[in-house]
Amino acid sequence: MRVIHVAGARPNFMKIAPLMEAVVHYNREHTQRPMEQFLVHTGQHYDEPMSKLFFDELGISKPDVNLEVGSASHARQTAEIMKRFEPVVEQWRPDVVSVVGDVNSTAACAMTAAKMGIRTAHVEAGLRSHDREMPEEINRLVTDALSDFLFATSRGACENLRREGIPDEKIFFVGNTMIDTLMRHRELARRPAFLDGRSMGQFAVVTLHRPSNVDQPRVFEEILDAFEELGKRIPIIFSVHPRTRDMAEKFGLLERMERQENLTLTDPLGYLEFLYLLAHASFAMTDSGGIQEETTALGIPCLTIRENTERPETVKEGTNVLVGANHARIVREGEAILEGRGKRGRIPEKWDGRAAQRIVRVLAELAD
Ligand code: UD1
Ligand code: UDP
16 A cells, blocks of 8 residues: 655644654554555745754654745645646555645645545544634645545544534544654653753743734734733743744834843744743743644643634643733733643543554555
8 A cells, every 4th residue: 555645834744753653663563565655745844943853853754755835825835736746646646645734735735636536634634713714724624525534633523524524434533643743752852052041830932823913913913012011920932933033024023022021032943842842831822733732732731822723622621721812811811820820631532642553554454
């Protein structure tokens, strides 16, 4: 059996690493009928700290091909990925194309495979924010509608798929590959040099990159106001995504961020340093999908700067609180954590480090 794995943007790399490793393990035990795997990098993210660094740190093999699409508008980027992916599929004729997450690369390659009659596996299927203003929600809907194997991280995600009429035999509740990676690397997390003497719980960590937060100056500024307020109580470390840096520059906010006392700005960090920060933070403030899950797995309180989440189990069971891009709510919930009233949660079902293994088992049985 032959599988093409697709990855394109930062959060994809943590999800494919354990999958590719699980195939290697599978092959060790099934020497008679090994699975052949190829990796296609679409090139959606291309800066070293948004891409190559993760290959080195997570031990992902070099992509067999890089489509080098780069940045563009949604339609142009999606179309360009499809155009460049088609000849690769034609050449390799895989049994399955495996896509992860909800970025443009995910939907583009699922569409290409479906149109070519190749079965598609979607890892992280069924997540729904029910907010179609999010580009990711469109990608999720398209990818799930076209996929043959829908691998879900939660029972709620399986329910969402059933509600959309997807038959049970296509849906597999397997757990969370992002948490597989977290568990494998927890002990390898590396303390960033800029932390100086600060120890456990003596700082907060921030990431921000959703267009709804950073593409509008007023919203972006309201969030920064909240960081300024909380910065009086606790030092904040802000890993700045390239989109966020571009927008901060465009709106003239970068200087303000650089000047703010108690706010340390960093370039995007590698996985191991970022994991160290998350695991040792007092709390995180973010609009990232993956970080909502990682903080829940680590038991670190998380304030999600969004009005909704496609990962409701992190709120119902985990440490996540939705605060929106709302100054008062961010400050109130941040202060509650500092006063010892942070949310404690439990780790969701099957977030146990074995999701990739379950996925590979299903593919080996059913896709051959
Ligand atoms: C993308 C995903 C989003 C995901 C995020 C993870 C889509 C629609 N969005 O958002 O779901 O949460 O990645 O990080 O797929 N840029 C660089 N260097 C890079 C990559 C991007 O400078 O290596 C800059 C470019 O100016 C680019 C902008 O960031 O225009 C946005 O990149 P893009 O991949 O379009 O969207 P993200 O905001 O990164
Ligand atoms: N991450 C990282 N370095 C950083 C910020 C985030 O390694 O400086 C990791 C984070 O731990 C998680 C993933 O990137 O594993 C999340 O990606 P991102 O927030 O870009 O995308 P999303 O999950 O929102 O789609």
